[in-house]
Amino acid sequence: MSRLPEPYKIKMIEPIRLISREERKQKLIEAGYNPFLLKSEDVYIDLLTDSGTGAMSDRQWSGLMLGDESYAGSRSFYYLKETVQQLTDYQYVIPTHQGRGSEQVLFSQLIKQGQAVLGNMHFDTTKAHIELNGGTPVNLVISQAYDTSNQHPFKGNFDTNKLESYIQQHGEENIAFINVTITCNSAGGQPVSMENIKAVSKIANKYHIPVIFDAARFAENAYFIKMREDGYKDKDIRTIVREMFAYGDGLTMSGKKDGLVNIGGLIVIKEDEKLFQQCTSTIVPLEGFPTYGGLTGRDMQALAVGLNEVVEIDYLHHRISQVQLLGKLLVNYDIPIQEPIGGHAVFVDAKKLLPHIEPSEFPAHALACELYIESGIRGVEIGSLLFGRDNKSGKDGLSKLELLRLTIPRRVYTDNHIQYVAESLGKLARKRSQITGVNFTYEPTILRHFTARFKPI
Ligand code: PLI
Numbered sequence: 001m002s003r004l005p006e007p008y009k010i011k012m013i014e015p016i017r018l019i020s021r022e023e024r025k026q027k028l029i030e031a032g033y034n035p036f037l038l039k040s041e042d043v044y045i046d047l048l049t050d051s052g053t054g055a056m057s058d059r060q061w062s063g064l065m066l067g068d069e070s071y072a073g074s075r076s077f078y079y080l081k082e083t084v085q086q087l088t089d090y091q092y093v094i095p096t097h098q099g100r101g102s103e104q105v106l107f108s109q110l111i112k113q114g115q116a117v118l119g120n121m122h123f124d125t126t127k128a129h130i131e132l133n134g135g136t137p138v139n140l141v142i143s144q145a146y147d148t149s150n151q152h153p154f155k156g157n158f159d160t161n162k163l164e165s166y167i168q169q170h171g172e173e174n175i176a177f178i179n180v181t182i183t184c185n186s187a188g189g190q191p192v193s194m195e196n197i198k199a200v201s202k203i204a205n206k207y208h209i210p211v212i213f214d215a216a217r218f219a220e221n222a223y224f225i226k227m228r229e230d231g232y233k234d235k236d237i238r239t240i241v242r243e244m245f246a247y248g249d250g251l252t253m254s255g256k257k258d259g260l261v262n263i264g265g266l267i268v269i270k271e272d273e274k275l276f277q278q279c280t281s282t283i284v285p286l287e288g289f290p291t292y293g294g295l296t297g298r299d300m301q302a303l304a305v306g307l308n309e310v311v312e313i314d315y316l317h318h319r320i321s322q323v324q325l326l327g328k329l330l331v332n333y334d335i336p337i338q339e340p341i342g343g344h345a346v347f348v349d350a351k352k353l354l355p356h357i358e359p360s361e362f363p364a365h366a367l368a369c370e371l372y373i374e375s376g377i378r379g380v381e382i383g384s385l386l387f388g389r390d391n392k393s394g395k396d397g398l399s400k401l402e403l404l405r406l407t408i409p410r411r412v413y414t415d416n417h418i419q420y421v422a423e424s425l426g427k428l429a430r431k432r433s434q435i436t437g438v439n440f441t442y443e444p445t446i447l448r449h450f451t452a453r454f455k456p457i
Contacts, residue, residue, distance in 0.1 A: 003317075003321050003325075004314075004317070004318065005318075005415070006318055006411075006414060006415075007314040007315060007317075007318050008057070008411060011058060016044055016045070017041075017044070018044040018375075018376045019042055019044075019376065021373065021374075023042070024042070024372060024373050024376055025373055027039075027042045028369060028372055028373060032441065032442065032452070032453025032454060033369050033438055033453065033454035033455060033456065034449075034451070034452055034453060034454060035048070035368050035369065035372055035378045035379070035380065036048075036380075036449070036450050036451070037451070037453075038372070038378065042376075043372075043376060043377075043378045044375065044376030044377060045375075045376065045377045045378070045413065045417055045420065045421060046377075046378050046409070047345075047377060047378060047379050047380075047405075047406040047407050047408065047409075047421065048378050048379065048380050048407065049380070049407050049409075050257055050344045050345065050407045050408060050409050050410060051254065051256045051257055052098075052256035052261070052262045052263060053262075053409035053410075053412065054256075054260055054261075054262070054409050054410030054411055054412060055409075055410065055411040055412050056260065056261065056262070056302060056306070057260075057305070057306075057309060057411075059305050059309070060260065060261070060302040060305045060306055060309075061302075063298070063301040063302045063304070063305045064298040064301065064302055065298075066298075066301050067296060067297035067298025067299070067300070067301045067302075068297040068301075069296060069297040069298070070297065071289060071292070072289055072291055073291055074291055074292060074297045074300065075297070076297040076298065076300040076301040076304070077095065077291040077292060077297070077300055079300070079301060079304050080093065080095060080300040080301070080303055080304040081093040083304040083307050083308060084266060084268055084304075084307065087238065087241060087242070087307055087311070088241070088242065088245045088251070088268055089242050089245060089246065089270075090245060090250065090251070090268045090269060090270045090271075091269065091270060091271055091276075092268065092269040092270075092271075092272075092273070092276035092279075093266065093267075093268050094266065094267040094268070094269075094276075094279055094280065094283060094290055094293055095264065095265070095266060095291075095292060095293035095294070095295050095300055095303075096264075096265040096266065096267060096283070096287050096293045096294055096295075097263065097264070097265060097287055097293070097294030097295060098254055098255070098256055098263060098264065098265040098294075099125065099214075099216055099252060099253065099254025099255075099256070099265045100125040100128075100129065100254075100265075101265050101286070101287050101293070101294055102252035102253065102254075102265045102266060102267045103125060103126055103129035103252055104129055104132075104286060105267060105279050105282050105283050105286055105287065106212070106250070106252055106267050106279060107129045107130060107132075107133045107135070108133055108282060109275060109278045109279055109282065110176050110177050110210065110212070110275075111130065111133040111134060111135040111176040111177075112134070112176065113134035113135075114134060114135075114136075114174065115134075115135050115136070115174055115175060115176040116135065116136045116137075116138050116166075116170060116174060116175050116176065117130045117135050117136070117137055117138065117175075117176050117177055117178075117179055118138050118140055118163060118166060118167075118175060118177075118178045118179070119137065119138065119139055119140065119178070119179040119180070119181060119214075120139070120140065120141040120156050120157065120158050120179075120180060120181055120184050120187070120192060121139045121141045121145070121156070121181060121184050121185075121186040121187045122137045122139060122179060122181065122186070122214075123181060123185050123186060123214065123216075124186075124386070124447075126179065126181070126214060128447075135176055138166065139186075140158050140159050140162045140163050140166065141155075141156065141157070141158065141159065141184065141187055142155065142157045142158070142159045143159065145184070145187040145188070145190060146400045146401060148188075148336065148337065148338045148339065148347070148349045148352070148401070148403075149336070149339060150339075151339060151340055152340075153191075153193070153224075153228040153229075153340060154190070154191050154192060154193040154196060154224070154228070154229075155184070155187055155188065155190035155191075155338075155340070156181070156182070156183055156184030156187050156190035156191050156192040156221075157192055157193060157196040158180070158192070158196055158199075158200050160196070160199045160200060160203060163178070163200065163203055164203050167203070167207050167209070172207040172208060172209060175207070175209050177209060177210040177211065177212050177249075178200060178204050178209055178210070178211045178212070179212050179213075179214055180192060180197060180200060180211060180212070180213050180214065180248065181213075181214040181216075182197075182213060182214070182215060182216075182217060182218050182221035182244065183217045183220050183221045183224070183342060183343045183344070185216070185217070185344075186382070188338035188342045188345070188347040188403070189217070189220070189323075189342025189343040189344045189345050189347070190338075190340075190342050190343075191220070191221045191224035191225065191228070191342075191343065192221060193225060193228075193229050194225050194229055194232065194240070194243060194244065195229065197244055197247045197248075198247055200247070201247035201248065210249040210250070211247060211248040211249055212248060212249065212250050212251060212252065213244070213245065213248050213250075213251035213252075214251070214252055214253075215245075215251040215252065215253040215258075216253060216254040216256075216257040216258065217257050217258050217343055217344055218241060218244070218245075218251075218253070218258055219237060219241065219258045219310040219311050219316060220258060220316070220319070220320065220343035220344060221244070221343070222237050222240040222241045222244060222311070223237065223316040223319075223320055223343070224320075224343065225240050225244070226240055227320075236313070237311040237312075237313060237316065238311050241311060245270075248270065249269070249270050249271075249272065250267070250268060250269040250270055250272070250275070251266070251267075251268045252265070252266070252267055253265060253266040253267075253268070255303045255306070255307075257344065257410075258306075258307075258310045259303045259306045259307055259310070260305075260306030260307075260309055260310050260410060260411075261299065261302050261303045261306050263295070263299055264295055264299050264300070264302075264303045266303075267279055267283075319410060319411075320343060322408060322413075322415065322418060323341060323342065323343060323344065323345065323346060323408050324341050325415060325418055326341075326346045326406065326408065326418045326421060326422060327339075327341030327346045328341070329418070329419065329422030329426075330346060330348065330422055330425060330426075332422075333422065333425065333426035333429060334429070335348060335353060335425055335426070335429050336348070336349040336352035336353055337349060338401075338403065344407060344408060345405045345406055345407040345408060346405075346406045346408075347382065347401075347403040347404070347405050347406075348364070348367065348379075348403060348404040348406065348425070349401070349402070349403060350363040350364035350366075350367050350381075350383065350402045350403060350404050351363060351401070351402040353367065353429065353432060354366065354367060354432060354435055356433065357435070357436070357437040358437060359383070359384045359396075359398075359399065359402055360384065360396045360437075361436075361437025361438060361439065361457060362381060362383065362384060362385045362402075362437060362438055362454075363383070363402050363437060364381040364382065364383045364385075364402045364403055364404040365381040365383070365385050365438055365454070366435055366436065366437050366438050366456070367379075367404045367428075367435065368380060368381055368404055369438070369454075369456070370428055370435050371404070371424065371425060371428055374424055374427060374428045375420070375421075375424030375427075375428075377406075377421055377424055377425075379404050379405055379406045379407070380404070380405050380407070381402075381403070381404060381405075381449065382401070382403040382404075382405045383399045383401060383402035383403055384396060384398060384399040384402060385448070385449045385452070386399070386449045387399035388446075388448060406421060436456050436457045437456075437457050438454040438455065438456055438457060439454060439455055439457055440452060440453070440454055441453045441454060441455050
């Protein structure tokens with residue numbers, strides 16, 4: 001693929017500023033060595049997340065002016081509904097304020113106490129909503145996902161042997177649904193192949209288990225299928241998207257990723273009218289009336305436009321190639337990363353980069369802190385800190401991977417920013433032996449990574 005520059009011109013800018021090294025050190029101390037607790041104005045390049053941090057297009061901003069703010073029956077809702085129906089071929093569309101709102105509503109209807117939800121790898125809010133509804137989240141991704149140097153092109157795939165044996169061992173009545181996360185964020189933004197989606201759906205049909213997509217990054221997944229899977233190179237993205245969804249019964253979506261908006265989400269159900277009706281009654285007290293579901297009319301208008309833009313091939317070419325650019329530059333600096341490079345982020349393998357730091361001293365978090373001091377860049381740990389302690393033993397350091405996620409917001413940074421990120425990490429890697437682990441000074445009991453405080457060892 002030949003690489004063209006950004007497929008857009010910049011019409012509005014938001015200034016960013018690099019504060020001095022001394023100031024960065026001080027700000028991090030004040031934030032308890034937790035980049036989550038930094039003020040964004042003290043961050044130069046913010047790679048914490050790609051969720052809700054993208055830039056909207058002129059078409060989306062003009063859509064905001066067309067938003068219909070009626071409480072019931074908003075014109076913007078019907079525009080969103082038609083857009084989503086065309087994209088997915090599913091019948092029922094319910095807006096929500098964001099992905100976790102969708103999970104809260106839909107999962108409460110699908111999970112009975114004690115049932116398992118089988119996923120490739122559940123995202124943390126997904127896992128939390130399964131547990132809140134009395135279910136057990138089970139991850140059944142292929143083992144190659146845990147080996148960062150393995151070049152499998154679809155490391156988000158399910159291990160279908162494990163999937164079927166789990167169902168046979170536990171009984172189909174004890175499985176609420178199968179959750180296919182595309183792309184698989186927790187495995188490093190890794191895609192799921194069409195062949196694998198098809199195989200999962202076949203097993204699901206055999207045992208009468210519904211398949212629900214976690215479709216936060218559905219367009220990026222479709223792009224990888226087009227580029228990497230036999231038989232798809234001449235198909236357009238919309239066709240691939242419809243084929244993926246044809247193998248499922250419904251989806252939850254955070255619009256903050258491939259919806260190209262700063263807030264918004266969706267529940268979409270293929271044809272189960274009863275499930276749709278149950279969701280529409282549940283959503284009223286939780287999110288709002290079913291034709292706005294926690295969103296303003298203008299949010300729904302912008303989401304509809306975003307869903308049309310995200311499947312444009314020029315957009316996807318640039319989006320994915322910018323993430324690949326960062327990954328390739330890091331490889332040139334001999335920095336170990338999750339390969340092949342994923343769709344929305346580059347994941348640095350901190351276990352390999354900092355082998356002298358024990359998992360219980362959070363190597364990827366230590367790296368995130370040092371990267372901020374070095375260059376003002378904010379990344380996030382995806383490893384033992386995020387994983388949390390084992391419920392029973394209270395033991396720490398149990399994650400199979402210790403990764404620093406450098407997540408690229410959509411249409412926000414230019415290739416120059418990416419170059420700076422790579423150079424900064426390259427510089428830091430040369431001083432790697434001086435980096436030490438961290439210890440807690442405050443450890444919250446739940447979702448500890450957001451608010452914990454640390455000191456370097
Ligand atoms: O942040 P929400 O509530 O709009 O969406 C939750 C969510 C669901 N599934 C997946 C795969 C996600 O990645 C996800 C949110 N991801 C965030 C916030 C991230 O930083 O990756």
